[in-house]
Amino acid sequence: MKPGTTTAACAALIRRDLTLIWRRRGDALNPILFALIVVALFPLALGPEPENLRRIAAGAVFVAILLAGLLALDTLFRSDYEDGSLEQLVLSPHPLSLLLGCKIAVHWLTTALPLIILAPMLGELLHLAEPLRWLLPAALLLATPLLSLIGAVCVALTVGMHRSGMLLALLVLPLYMPVLIFGAGACNAAQAGLPYLAPLLWLGAALVLALVIAPLACAAALRISLS
């Protein structure tokens, strides 16, 4: 009697999460609609002058996508916690951190990646400057996985509590700030004609670090939440 392979377990988990997202695809559209609405409201509030909008475009898109991610964050473990699937995940013979890494990856693919693809279009609504059309998605490509990983650890810590939304936001926002500052900072530097590579490299370094540490921290936090 021996358990299946870890690869099979990860594949089963990824397939299940993708199926679940497909069956609830209405909910999966929420973050995209949210970001779209936030960005579309800026010209209404600030007036339609392209110069004004261009100055804030990259930052506004960044903030909208960050908040949309925050909105989707709570769904990461919530339903699994409530129906007992999380218990089964913890009791499986495979490394929990690896399984959670797969879960976070699926979550990022389905909530953040569509927004990154849409980012140039969102930028266009705010007259995003020409050189930023590729830099903004690139910065988001480094920043959003980092946000998902940091967020996952905080969700894992709070999933056992009732109405943890406010606490989650309080925990997550200070940790999100450096990511926002580096990501949006790179875009602003490029817009001003300054070197922008350093903040991107910092984001990349932080992402590598988080890829290694966050799933482990997430696993430890979930074990605490379940006890």
Added chain:
Amino acid sequence: MPTTPYDRPALLEAHGLAFARNEEPIFGPLDFALHAGEVVLIEGDNGAGKTTLLRVLSGLLAPSSGVVRLNGEPLTLARLSPQVALLSHQAGLKPELTALENLRFAAGLHGLRPGMSPISALAGVGMDGYVDVPTRQLSAGQKKRVALARVLLAPVGLWLLDEPYANLDLDGIKLVNRLLENHANRGGAALITSHGAYAYTSGTPRRIPLRSQQGDT
């Protein structure tokens, strides 16, 4: 039933096992051993700590004192045992997925018992007519049967079943007893909780009484 089950090391041993939440004792200290081929009943009133005991034995909760040994190896939070299948109050089934999809996922996660498939496990609990029905549309008793199929499917020796009889009709209760008997006959062991309304009827199972510790002082 194997004739001399006590030759082998115990599947599960507890020594001085106790659990307290916020300094308030929930159960224990308990000493017992569970050998292959045994079904043991944990009896106690509501709030006596039956569920908590199963969670400690499965490794989800750390005991406040004492040790749990699975096949002679101490159980730690960092390294949970791949030897245990737990059936808890929440069935661990996704309402959006069909019974078969839920079991396929469980098989991927925990592995398959040799000679068993998700379909045959569903047939084994009398749910073969509901293979493609989303779990959301099943009744509480039917969900329990699918959850039992998940336990049946896992390639493990030790079953920890929390209230396996709850929500089941008379046929279902007989089914649980039959599953337990077969499991014991092939060398497995099971620990089940019950508040006494229904009980494992095959032979005379050993009982571990739990008494509520609150208000004792």
